[in-house]
Amino acid sequence: MAGQLESLVDAARTGSGLGTVYRALDELVELYALEDAAVVVDVPGFGRQVLHAGRRPLHDDEHRWHAAEPGLYLQPPLEDPVLAGLMQALSALGFRYDATTSGRAGEPANP
Amino acid sequence: MNVDELELALRALRGVVAVGFTEADGIFIVELQAGDETYDELARDATVLAARHATGPVAVELVRWGDGEPPQRETRLRLVELTTDPAAGELTVRLARGDEEAVGRASTTGGLPAAVEATVYAVRAFLADLTYLPGWARTVETTPDRRFLVMASITDPIARTHLRGAAEGATPIEGAVRATLAALNRTISREL
Numbered sequence: 385m386a387g388q389l390e391s392l393v394d395a396a397r398t399g400s401g402l403g404t405v406y407r408a409l410d411e412l413v414e415l416y417a418l419e420d421a422a423v424v425v426d427v428p429g430f431g432r433q434v435l436h437a438g439r440r441p442l443h444d445d446e447h448r449w450h451a452a453e454p455g456l457y458l459q460p461p462l463e464d465p466v467l468a469g470l471m472q473a474l475s476a477l478g479f480r481y482d483a484t485t486s487g488r489a490g491e492p493a494n495p
Numbered sequence: 496m497n498v499d500e501l502e503l504a505l506r507a508l509r510g511v512v513a514v515g516f517t518e519a520d521g522i523f524i525v526e527l528q529a530g531d532e533t534y535d536e537l538a539r540d541a542t543v544l545a546a547r548h549a550t551g552p553v554a555v556e557l558v559r560w561g562d563g564e565p566p567q568r569e570t571r572l573r574l575v576e577l578t579t580d581p582a583a584g585e586l587t588v589r590l591a592r593g594d595e596e597a598v599g600r601a602s603t604t605g606g607l608p609a610a611v612e613a614t615v616y617a618v619r620a621f622l623a624d625l626t627y628l629p630g631w632a633r634t635v636e637t638t639p640d641r642r643f644l645v646m647a648s649i650t651d652p653i654a655r656t657h658l659r660g661a662a663e664g665a666t667p668i669e670g671a672v673r674a675t676l677a678a679l680n681r682t683i684s685r686e687l
Contacts, residue, residue, distance in 0.1 A: 402502055402503065431532075433512060433513070442515060450530065479506075482503050
């Protein structure tokens with residue numbers, strides 16, 4: 385557990401915003417032996433975004449996460465409002481950080 | 496390649512709600528899920544971005560969702576039965592469109608690609624003008640519970656386009672049939 389947190393904190397210190405979110409999702413999957421996990425977040429300039437653990441494709445999206453409300457979605461479900469809020473906050477910050485560092489901040493979505 | 500930069504750029508394209516990555520046989524595969532607010536040239540723009548960031552072969556798969564609903568209203572072919580006859584060295588795929596059924600056969604001597612071949616032949620019974628030809632199929636992952644994730648490819652030699660699909664099956668052959676259907680269904684659903 386301590387090692388996992390250290391690597392997550394390291395990712396936040398030195399890595400990208402999106403990379404840190406994925407690291408957090410992957411560690412949740414490992415920690416709770418989950419089958420799957422995703423976070424859905426609304427981000428200004430990007431709209432609703434789904435981040436799936438492992439950066440894996442959703443394929444046919446059996447859980448219909450593409451249309452889900454913002455939140456943390458775990459399989460099997462695990463109700464933890466604080467964790468869900470933190471993951472959404474981390475995701476929003478991750479997008480904002482990466483958009484800023486890449487020069488995409490405020491850039492309208494294409495086309 | 497910086498995956499973070501590519502993902503951020505793809506997510507900035509209008510209508511994109513999810514981006515995923517995988518790799519099979521040296522091909523870097525980018526999957527986009529797009530909502531109803533997207534635009535016609537999304538696949539083109541995504542392919543340009545992916546090719547710009549990738550250092551090797553890259554393929555883009557786009558899943559479009561309209562009005563928050565999956566494109567299930569389009570007709571899709573489904574797998575009814577898959578049989579192999581070792582004595583005859585033949586593989587038979589039975590597909591259905593509603594109540595109609597069609598069969599495709601191929602020699603098992605071709606290995607896993609025979610599943611792609613038989614599936615394409617069965618599809619051709621519904622769509623005689625189908626331009627896609629069987630390509631290849633490969634098992635890309637075997638799960639701990641002995642499910643087989645297979646990737647299949649079909650090719651239109653005139654348009655020089657390739658479609659690829661991935662699916663799971665209880666056997667590699669079933670995975671290959673389902674992967675072929677996954678590759679084709681999105682393209683042919685409007686013509687069925």
